[in-house]
Amino acid sequence: xxxxxxxxxxxxxxxxxxxxxxxxxxxxxxxxxxxxxxxxxxxxxxxxxxxxxxxxxxxxxxxxxxxxxxxxxxxxxxxxxxxxxxxxxxxxxxxxxxxxxxxxxxxxxxxxxxxxxxxxxxxxxxxxxxxxxxx
Numbered sequence: 637x638x639x640x641x642x643x644x645x646x647x648x649x650x651x652x653x654x655x656x657x658x659x660x661x662x663x664x665x666x667x668x669x670x671x672x673x674x675x676x677x678x679x680x681x682x683x684x685x686x687x688x689x690x691x692x693x694x695x696x697x698x699x700x701x702x703x704x705x706x707x708x709x710x711x712x713x714x715x716x717x718x719x720x721x722x723x724x725x726x727x728x729x730x731x732x733x734x735x736x737x738x739x740x741x742x743x744x745x746x747x748x749x750x751x752x753x754x755x756x757x758x759x760x761x762x763x764x765x766x767x768x769x770x771x
Contacts, residue, residue: 639703641665641695643688644739645679645710646747653767660770661687664742665700671742673770681712688715692722708739 643663652658659676661684672694674687688705695702704725711728719726753769754761 639665639667639700640706641691641702641704642706642739642742643691644708644743645676645684646743651763654762654764655767657767660746661691662739662742662746663691663695664739665695665702666738668700671746673746675767675770679710681714684710684712685714685718688718692724706739 641663643661646660646662648658653675655675656677657675659679661674661676663672663674664670665672672691674690674694676683676687692702702724704727705719707726707728709728716726750766750770754763754766757769
């Protein structure tokens, strides 16, 4: 297996969760056909870096430790330094080439699942708690 993981962040949720979650970081390991989600409170460097650390830990726990990440243009020097210290390579997708990133398709798939999941909840379910359904 190539152990390549594609990742991207979603747009902001229309309603922030009660825990402050406003975004999701998606990663997809194409060889195992699995989409993993990490919640983000903001798009700050520290939140994104923490999400990548959790992401690497998740894949490693499941014996698919990434050796290469394909990233969008939303990154930081600290993320690059972290990937370097973990011996994980990375490559950026060109600007405005969203269709090339497999994580873009994962975002749409996940949005469809979230909408379907919310459609099955009780009508009185508080929408601000929807991030608790993600795991």
